[in-house]
Amino acid sequence: MAKLYPECSPEEDILEPKQETIDFLLSYSKALRVVKCKSLTFDTLLN
Amino acid sequence: MKSCFYALKVMIMKQELITDAELVKLYISGEEAALSKLIYRHKQRIYSFIYSKVFDKDIAEDIFQDTFIKVIKTLKRGKYNEEGKFLPWVMRISHNLIIDYFRKNGRMPKFDNSGDFNIFSVLSDSSLNAEKRLIKTQVENDVRRLIEELPKDQREVLVMRIYKDMSFKEISERTGVSINTALGRMRYALINLRKVIEANNIILTN
Numbered sequence: 324m325a326k327l328y329p330e331c332s333p334e335e336d337i338l339e340p341k342q343e344t345i346d347f348l349l350s351y352s353k354a355l356r357v358v359k360c361k362s363l364t365f366d367t368l369l370n
Numbered sequence: 371m372k373s374c375f376y377a378l379k380v381m382i383m384k385q386e387l388i389t390d391a392e393l394v395k396l397y398i399s400g401e402e403a404a405l406s407k408l409i410y411r412h413k414q415r416i417y418s419f420i421y422s423k424v425f426d427k428d429i430a431e432d433i434f435q436d437t438f439i440k441v442i443k444t445l446k447r448g449k450y451n452e453e454g455k456f457l458p459w460v461m462r463i464s465h466n467l468i469i470d471y472f473r474k475n476g477r478m479p480k481f482d483n484s485g486d487f488n489i490f491s492v493l494s495d496s497s498l499n500a501e502k503r504l505i506k507t508q509v510e511n512d513v514r515r516l517i518e519e520l521p522k523d524q525r526e527v528l529v530m531r532i533y534k535d536m537s538f539k540e541i542s543e544r545t546g547v548s549i550n551t552a553l554g555r556m557r558y559a560l561i562n563l564r565k566v567i568e569a570n571n572i573i574l575t576n
Contacts (some may be wrong), residue, residue, distance in 0.1 A: 338414065340431055347435065
């Protein structure tokens with residue numbers, strides 16, 4: 324009896340975030356500046 | 371000379387020789403490429419963990435993003451203590467955000483008890499009937515009243531830990547005491563709660 328194999332093996336669904344999300348995070352990090360003034364901390368986003 | 375050193379650093383990063391701790395240190399010192407390396411190194415592990423709990427790619431995307439926004443802010447604020455545990459720390463952040471998501475949506479997560487998600491950290495249960503909902507509300511009110519009987523410092527720590535899901539590190543920073551003191555106060559809060567419950571024969575069941 325012939326063995327039955329699928330013609331092409333199903334690709335594993337690799338779970339990964341979208342490239343847009345990663346690009347956003349890297350841009351966010353570059354834009355974020357943390358300023359400390361006495362006991363206060365301010366987050367600012369540079370354009 | 372400086373550019374040679376920079377080129378060597380980049381080369382080492384590319385060759386995967388550099389540890390997470392070293393990348394974090396580089397990132398904190400201003401090397402943005404180090405963050406990129408960290409994200410690419412761990413994105414699949416973290417994203418698949420989130421997806422395994424929420425089973426929705428868009429929501430997993432949001433939680434992944436929020437996780438790393440917290441990571442970036444904490445690192446840039448200089449509030450990260452390097453103990454060689456970058457990935458567990460990030461996983462813990464994503465875990466807490468998953469809990470926040472389920473609390474906000476009032477849904478139970480699909481869970482696997484053998485994994486690192488504790489189902490009992492989510493309080494809401496939409497399958498309760500009217501009677502059980504009433505009992506649950508009564509129990510929660512009773513617990514709240516008992517907590518009000520605690521000494522202020524113990525009450526403060528317990529509320530922050532249980533109701534605001536703050537870490538002991540965050541609690542110690544907010545209250546101005548050491549982590550050990552915060553842990554001690556939590557321990558005594560629970561001991562005292564048990565004493566009050568036993569002394570008054572209070573039954574807290576659902």
